[in-house]
Amino acid sequence: MAELAGEFLAEQLNSRQLLALLFVCECRRKKTLGSLAFHTGIKPVAWTEFVDRFGARLAKLHEAERVYLIGSHLQSAEEIDIYSNDEVRELLSQHRDLLDTLVHDLEQDGRFA
Amino acid sequence: MFVMVKEDYIDPMNIELLSAMAKKAGHETFLNVLEHDNLMEEVGSIHPEVVAYSAKTGESNVMYRANRAIKAAYKDKVFTVMGGPHPTFNHMRMQLYGENLRLPLTFSGPAMPRVVEDTQLDALVVGEGDEAWPVMLRALAAGGSLDGISNVVTHTNRRADGSVALQERNMALDDLPYLDRDVVYGKTRLKEFGMRSLMAGRGCPFPCTYCFNAKYNAMYKGKGKMLNRYSVDRLLAEIEDMVRRHPTQFIKFYDDVFVFRTDDWLIEFADKYPRAIGLPFHCLVRSDLVRRDPEILTYLKKAGIKSISMSIESGNPFIREQIFKRGMDAEDIRFAFEMCHKQDINTFSNTILAVPVPVIPDPRDPEFDRKAKDLCSHLESYHRMNLGALRAEVDLSARLDAAAGRKVVEYLESLGLRRRVIDYDIESVDINIRNGVVFGEFPELHPYPGTPVSQYTIDVGAFDGDFEKLHQNYQTESPFTCFTPQEKLEQVNLSLLGLVLLVFPSWRNLVVNHLIKRRWTKLYFIMYYLAKAYLIGTKIYPMKYSAGHIVRTIKESFFSELLKHSREEGERFYMKRKGLNAPPSEVLGGPWQS
Numbered sequence: 001m002a003e004l005a006g007e008f009l010a011e012q013l014n015s016r017q018l019l020a021l022l023f024v025c026e027c028r029r030k031k032t033l034g035s036l037a038f039h040t041g042i043k044p045v046a047w048t049e050f051v052d053r054f055g056a057r058l059a060k061l062h063e064a065e066r067v068y069l070i071g072s073h074l075q076s077a078e079e080i081d082i083y084s085n086d087e088v089r090e091l092l093s094q095h096r097d098l099l100d101t102l103v104h105d106l107e108q109d110g111r112f113a
Numbered sequence: 114m115f116v117m118v119k120e121d122y123i124d125p126m127n128i129e130l131l132s133a134m135a136k137k138a139g140h141e142t143f144l145n146v147l148e149h150d151n152l153m154e155e156v157g158s159i160h161p162e163v164v165a166y167s168a169k170t171g172e173s174n175v176m177y178r179a180n181r182a183i184k185a186a187y188k189d190k191v192f193t194v195m196g197g198p199h200p201t202f203n204h205m206r207m208q209l210y211g212e213n214l215r216l217p218l219t220f221s222g223p224a225m226p227r228v229v230e231d232t233q234l235d236a237l238v239v240g241e242g243d244e245a246w247p248v249m250l251r252a253l254a255a256g257g258s259l260d261g262i263s264n265v266v267t268h269t270n271r272r273a274d275g276s277v278a279l280q281e282r283n284m285a286l287d288d289l290p291y292l293d294r295d296v297v298y299g300k301t302r303l304k305e306f307g308m309r310s311l312m313a314g315r316g317c318p319f320p321c322t323y324c325f326n327a328k329y330n331a332m333y334k335g336k337g338k339m340l341n342r343y344s345v346d347r348l349l350a351e352i353e354d355m356v357r358r359h360p361t362q363f364i365k366f367y368d369d370v371f372v373f374r375t376d377d378w379l380i381e382f383a384d385k386y387p388r389a390i391g392l393p394f395h396c397l398v399r400s401d402l403v404r405r406d407p408e409i410l411t412y413l414k415k416a417g418i419k420s421i422s423m424s425i426e427s428g429n430p431f432i433r434e435q436i437f438k439r440g441m442d443a444e445d446i447r448f449a450f451e452m453c454h455k456q457d458i459n460t461f462s463n464t465i466l467a468v469p470v471p472v473i474p475d476p477r478d479p480e481f482d483r484k485a486k487d488l489c490s491h492l493e494s495y496h497r498m499n500l501g502a503l504r505a506e507v508d509l510s511a512r513l514d515a516a517a518g519r520k521v522v523e524y525l526e527s528l529g530l531r532r533r534v535i536d537y538d539i540e541s542v543d544i545n546i547r548n549g550v551v552f553g554e555f556p557e558l559h560p561y562p563g564t565p566v567s568q569y570t571i572d573v574g575a576f577d578g579d580f581e582k583l584h585q586n587y588q589t590e591s592p593f594t595c596f597t598p599q600e601k602l603e604q605v606n607l608s609l610l611g612l613v614l615l616v617f618p619s620w621r622n623l624v625v626n627h628l629i630k631r632r633w634t635k636l637y638f639i640m641y642y643l644a645k646a647y648l649i650g651t652k653i654y655p656m657k658y659s660a661g662h663i664v665r666t667i668k669e670s671f672f673s674e675l676l677k678h679s680r681e682e683g684e685r686f687y688m689k690r691k692g693l694n695a696p697p698s699e700v701l702g703g704p705w706q707s
Binding site: 008026029053056057060061062065068069071072073075076077078079081083 | 317318319320327334335338339340370373374376401402404405406430434435438440441442444445497498528
């Protein structure tokens, strides 16, 4: 019913949350999720490269455009149906801790302010 | 009977699919090509029960004229229907046969004209017609009502708010019949042409502002997966069938984006295509996706790709990001083209010229102060750009002295703004040269209803919103009022010479400093045609031709290109028509030329 009423879970996420989700999906696809380690204090290279790449693309866009563009990548390269609340909810709950860490990191990054 | 305006070198897959579905349901189908067939004679001899059009904006006007002639002669004896992008985004202002449509309806959206189009059609199909088309044919055969069929608009089921009940997206493409190429090849030169076009899937999620996909996706939000593909086996089975029945040398996959990543589908395709089909092919991808996942190219190469399209759209970062919303940077483009060169894949790129963009005022201009501040204000309010870094250095509320003026100019340049209109287009040609693009087209921007970039051109006062006057083609003089006649001349010349520069990059300075300013457009057209024929024939879609075929192709393609670049196409095109009796002012695309 939520979907019918136009209340899509993905639309309630901001660009930092979506970008973190995109990274998680990319790692899941590349089967590298298990090798990510944030607790050592050193950011994984895959994450810094990912952030640099998207930082350049997103820097000049405002929030709504960032959300749309990241959503495009989620739907295409990661084949996530962002308008399926079940699918998005499952992803968010499966990777909650990692997503929280990534979002926190993005919040400290001026490029994504 | 399907009606199309004119033939091209690309299969009209819309008609071919609808025809296949109609045949599958037991109907007989025909095609009329307005360019060379006499419509009224054929309607008179075939007596079709249904006449169907699939229209893009621009050609829709031509189809309306054809339809009005049919309805005037046959009234209720022939049922006429139109689908495609134009009715999908304009159905709310398309007046149907027997309807007295009054605007405004309570619809909303960017850049929608507020005039009624007198179509005299009986029905419209909005969005995907896969489900609606066969159901509609069945209802018509049984004499039933169409009012309850999803995606169909009639004058009795039209909603006041402009909304339409839509089926979910078709996610089972494998269930569709093979394209009926016979209906088209029986009437066009495509039968003789060795390149066959088809699509491996549907959908594009990216928000490019000159494209209808963003609005289309918004229409279909929550109505099924956005991206849907044929299975590899189903796709290859159709290609095998096609190759067996029609001489084929080259395949063009016409999907907006053929692959988004290296996935099981691509790996399977790369494994099976060479063994099952083994023909060279062309497809479209995006540079940023290649940079994210360079293995895409490895698998396409393994499959046997010969050439690839990756649109640049603009070499200027301001246009690319702020106006077109491409979401890719110059490094994405550089990386992707370099990877293609390394893999020996010939590249094809589209780059749009003549985009209305503000220019940096001349510091010597007595009004520099006001103009510079107005421009900064425009960037902040309209484009919602953050100019905090500039404001930290320069007090924009005070009068700008020479040093502050210099800082403003430097800052605006860093955002991608340039001092002359033509500088943006030269930058766009330059990025093609710099990245070694093998073949490139440089069309000029033309607005289409409902696209965000159209709204932008209206917002900045470059376009009055009268889409009726748009030319069917987008390689003629710019429709925007913000350009001077000299600027328009330089844009047209550069759109032709840009391709020539890809063959002879050392001519760059001669072209941009001198040749584009001359009124030698006809000469440039010849140079463009020769460069295009050479590159397309040898690098992008290389095929073997008989001597007779070469002569015929050169003749046909030369005149086809000439028409594309001619503002007079409307008049000359209609001099061939018989039986439509159009008033002289009603030319192709409306009274634009008068």
